[in-house]
Amino acid sequence: MTVPTTTIGYPRIGKSREVKKALEAFWSNKLDEETLLQTVREVEIFNWKTQLKAGIDRIGIGDGTLYDSVLDWVVRLGLIPERFRHLSGLDRYFAMARGKEGIPALEMTKWFDTNYHYLVPEIPTKFEPADFSDFLETAHLAQEFLGDRAIPIILGPISLLRLSNLEISPEQAASYLLERYLILLTQLKNLGITEVQIHEPVLVLGDAANWKELYQSIYPSLAQVGLPLHLVTYFDDLRETYAWVMQLPVTSISLDFTRGRNLELLKQYGFPADKRLGIGIVDARNIWKIRPETLFYILDEIQKFTSNISLQPSASLQFVPYDATKEKHLPEALRNVLSFAEQKLAEVAFLAKTVAGENTKTEQENIQKTWEIFEQFSPANLTVQEKLRNLELSDFERSLSYSLRLSQQIPLPPLPTTTIGSFPQTSEVRKLRVKYKKGEITLADYQAAIDAEIARCIQIQEEIGLDVLVHGEFERTDMVEYFGQQLSGFAFTENGWVQSYGSRYVRPPIIYGDVERTAPMTVREFKIAQSLTQKPVKGMLTAPVTIINWSYPRTDISRQDQAFQIALALREEVADLETAGAQIIQVDEPALREGLPLKTERWNEYLSWAIDSFRLATAIAQPQTQIHTHMCYCEFGDIIQEIERLDADVISIENSRSNNQTLREVTEGGYSHQIGNGTYDVHSPVVPTTEQIVRQLKAGIANLPLSQIWVNPDCGLKTRRWEEVIPALKNMVEATRIMREEINDISK
Ligand SMILES: Nc1nc2c(c(=O)[nH]1)N[C@@H](CNc1ccc(C(=O)N[C@@H](CCC(=O)N[C@@H](CCC(=O)N[C@@H](CCC(=O)O)C(=O)O)C(=O)O)C(=O)O)cc1)CN2
Ligand code: MET
Numbered sequence: 115m116t117v118p119t120t121t122i123g124y125p126r127i128g129k130s131r132e133v134k135k136a137l138e139a140f141w142s143n144k145l146d147e148e149t150l151l152q153t154v155r156e157v158e159i160f161n162w163k164t165q166l167k168a169g170i171d172r173i174g175i176g177d178g179t180l181y182d183s184v185l186d187w188v189v190r191l192g193l194i195p196e197r198f199r200h201l202s203g204l205d206r207y208f209a210m211a212r213g214k215e216g217i218p219a220l221e222m223t224k225w226f227d228t229n230y231h232y233l234v235p236e237i238p239t240k241f242e243p244a245d246f247s248d249f250l251e252t253a254h255l256a257q258e259f260l261g262d263r264a265i266p267i268i269l270g271p272i273s274l275l276r277l278s279n280l281e282i283s284p285e286q287a288a289s290y291l292l293e294r295y296l297i298l299l300t301q302l303k304n305l306g307i308t309e310v311q312i313h314e315p316v317l318v319l320g321d322a323a324n325w326k327e328l329y330q331s332i333y334p335s336l337a338q339v340g341l342p343l344h345l346v347t348y349f350d351d352l353r354e355t356y357a358w359v360m361q362l363p364v365t366s367i368s369l370d371f372t373r374g375r376n377l378e379l380l381k382q383y384g385f386p387a388d389k390r391l392g393i394g395i396v397d398a399r400n401i402w403k404i405r406p407e408t409l410f411y412i413l414d415e416i417q418k419f420t421s422n423i424s425l426q427p428s429a430s431l432q433f434v435p436y437d438a439t440k441e442k443h444l445p446e447a448l449r450n451v452l453s454f455a456e457q458k459l460a461e462v463a464f465l466a467k468t469v470a471g472e473n474t475k476t477e478q479e480n481i482q483k484t485w486e487i488f489e490q491f492s493p494a495n496l497t498v499q500e501k502l503r504n505l506e507l508s509d510f511e512r513s514l515s516y517s518l519r520l521s522q523q524i525p526l527p528p529l530p531t532t533t534i535g536s537f538p539q540t541s542e543v544r545k546l547r548v549k550y551k552k553g554e555i556t557l558a559d560y561q562a563a564i565d566a567e568i569a570r571c572i573q574i575q576e577e578i579g580l581d582v583l584v585h586g587e588f589e590r591t592d593m594v595e596y597f598g599q600q601l602s603g604f605a606f607t608e609n610g611w612v613q614s615y616g617s618r619y620v621r622p623p624i625i626y627g628d629v630e631r632t633a634p635m636t637v638r639e640f641k642i643a644q645s646l647t648q649k650p651v652k653g654m655l656t657a658p659v660t661i662i663n664w665s666y667p668r669t670d671i672s673r674q675d676q677a678f679q680i681a682l683a684l685r686e687e688v689a690d691l692e693t694a695g696a697q698i699i700q701v702d703e704p705a706l707r708e709g710l711p712l713k714t715e716r717w718n719e720y721l722s723w724a725i726d727s728f729r730l731a732t733a734i735a736q737p738q739t740q741i742h743t744h745m746c747y748c749e750f751g752d753i754i755q756e757i758e759r760l761d762a763d764v765i766s767i768e769n770s771r772s773n774n775q776t777l778r779e780v781t782e783g784g785y786s787h788q789i790g791n792g793t794y795d796v797h798s799p800v801v802p803t804t805e806q807i808v809r810q811l812k813a814g815i816a817n818l819p820l821s822q823i824w825v826n827p828d829c830g831l832k833t834r835r836w837e838e839v840i841p842a843l844k845n846m847v848e849a850t851r852i853m854r855e856e857i858n859d860i861s862k
């Protein structure tokens with residue numbers, strides 16, 4: 115007996131970030147289009163070879179991308195919104211991704227509960243002709259390298275619809291789409307492709323049952339092409355939809371057995387005899403080596419219901435970096451229990467061999483041994499655990515309620531202006547860090563250079579006329595990695611890059627032990643900045659849930675415990691910042707919304723500890739200290755009460771891309787604290803005009819009492835260039851001046 119193996123997506127950024135480098139060079143006119151496309155192709159071929167070498171039988175292909183694979187499907191399917199119609203080729207592609215003078219980009223939002231962002235399709239009333247030629251070319255090439263192992267990955271029609279903003283009815287859109295998917299499947303079949311993966315992750319969402327009829331009408335039509343369809347789901351279980359999804363006319367169905375309760379559903383409803391079950395068994399969302407005993411138990415249970423199986427990662431491996439063995443500076447005991455994409459391929463192959471009855475005893479013992487060595491390397495921190503046990507309710511409660519502490523906080527003009535924290539991370543700053551890491555400059559040299567950046571940043575903000583200043587975050591590689599680097603219990607990689615959006619990547623730190631603050635983390639830079647200005651400078655921290663969501667967490671203790679440990683560390687930092695003179699401290703929690711479970715029934719449990727962890731981190735602040743928080747990409751109409759329970763004095767939010775949707779939700783939810791709804795989109799290189807910002811401010815003033823409104827961009831400015839930032843902020847301050855005058859005139 116043999117057990118086949120499958121992959122359902124692979125990292126597409128290149129082992130040495132080739133795609134990012136090529137993209138950035140292309141955007142700054144240092145690379146031509148042909149070389150850019152060639153780079154993406156080379157990365158893709160390299161990935162195929164790696165998977166082939168690892169012995170994967172059905173290799174998912176076609177998920178390589180220049181920017182985002184959802185955008186790729188939008189373009190292939192001809193779903194081009196009116197405002198991009200006059201453009202073509204890459205010019206149009208990148209305009210849709212990043213905007214262009216006068217033409218806003220597609221909205222960008224989180225891909226399910228991950229830190230990956232996709233571009234939200236807008237289904238227009240008029241479609242352009244579909245063009246699958248790039249995809250077919252890729253599939254054809256993949257056949258050359260992989261033969262029948264090449265399995266094209268297609269974003270399913272209903273997932274595409276469910277994740278879109280629609281100008282027409284879903285039914286009408288579905289019938290247009292169906293026509294196009296039929297063409298695609300026929301063309302693939304004509305190429306000699308033997309099977310396709312259709313990814314339908316929306317089947318795990320709480321509202322998936324609403325789409326039942328559409329699935330039941332579309333899939334029989336797709337099946338008629340006669341190309342075997344492999345329906346792929348991930349990130350959670352099928353719950354309400356399990357029974358009817360099993361009846362869809364597909365030849366294979368993949369389920370995630372690392373999250374949710376698919377095993378229980380399988381036991382309850384069984385598995386159809388005419389289909390293959392793709393078992394998502396190796397966790398594609400975390401970086402820990404497998405624990406074979408627990409997985410063999412699950413695999414044994416599953417095999418009681420079907421023997422027609424394939425083993426695979428639980429989702430695309432795009433959520434983990436390429437290769438853990440490259441991380442030479444990590445302690446060996448830790449490195450040996452890490453598993454990135456390449457290691458996960460080997461794990462899938464190992465599990466398949468074992469299930470097929472081959473003797474893998476030695477391999478199993480070796481894995482066991484690496485875990486035992488790791489456990490000795492990272493013993494529990496009893497002091498931290500003791501502190502967690504002794505928490506009291508009052509630790510979560512500020513000493514005065516919002517309405518009572520308000521008057522004690524720093525007085526500011528109406529519509530106070532500020533930024534979200536980071537200022538441009540220029541290549542000079544990054545090069546400086548490389549030099550320091552290589553030992554070419556001393557710590558003192560490095561800090562002096564950072565301080566010079568802070569000084570320049572303070573001066574620029576004063577010249578622009580902002581009310582509340584920031585130090586600029588130049589010392590931080592990333593808002594999560596930076597804290598990881600300073601807390602015990604965290605490890606960080608040198609080359610563990612994962613795509614966050616487009617050309618922007620992150621190196622999520624690894625939480626491997628109990629977390630403790632060993633020294634102040636941000637006080638030095640705060641003090642430098644505040645010493646240079648009479649205006650208030652915000653202390654700037656990252657909150658617990660965001661640190662956890664943008665790291666690879668432990669799996670041996672709960673996320674709540676990890677969040678509380680981080681909260682305790684931040685709490686000490688808040689106290690130290692206050693002592694150092696901070697009157698305003700911002701504790702960013704941008705990932706709170708993203709971490710919300712995909713099933714609504716688990717929201718309360720999550721929100722309860724998530725919000726408590728923020729309170730634990732911040733409640734130590736004196737009443738006169740103004741606590742800010744920031745969230746980006748938040749559709750939080752449905753959790754506005756919980757946002758209020760954070761008890762932050764001021765929150766800044768993303769707003770500009772979602773058409774004031776968030777603002778409406780906040781207003782309708784009766785939010786009573788202060789709020790800065792982003793006045794412009796920082797993810798686009800386009801500089802907003804004063805008029806545009808005035809319009810945005812008017813929308814705010816129409817919806818909320820003046821005393822509640824702050825003025826700020828919708829996120830940090832680190833990805834922008836100074837040439838973009840300075841005029842944009844000048845326009846923002848000018849727009850505020852205009853509004854203040856108008857308000858003055860009215861009140862006279
Ligand atoms: N973790 C995280 N998730 C997030 C966000 C975030 O800020 N952090 N923001 C939202 C949007 N996502 C984002 C994700 C990444 C970046 C981003 O700017 N990433 C940088 C990398 C930041 C970094 O780690 N920089 C390092 C390493 C930089 C580097 O590439 N150095 C060069 C050498 C220096 C040079 O010559 O330029 C090299 O190693 O080759 C540093 O500053 O030290 C990038 O892709 O360019 C922005 C937003 C949501 N999710
Ligand atoms: C992704 S949220 C970013 C918040 C952070 N303070 C910054 O300005 O970059």
Ligand SMILES: [Zn+2]
Pocket residue numbers: 534704744745746828829830
């Ligand atoms: Zn943000």
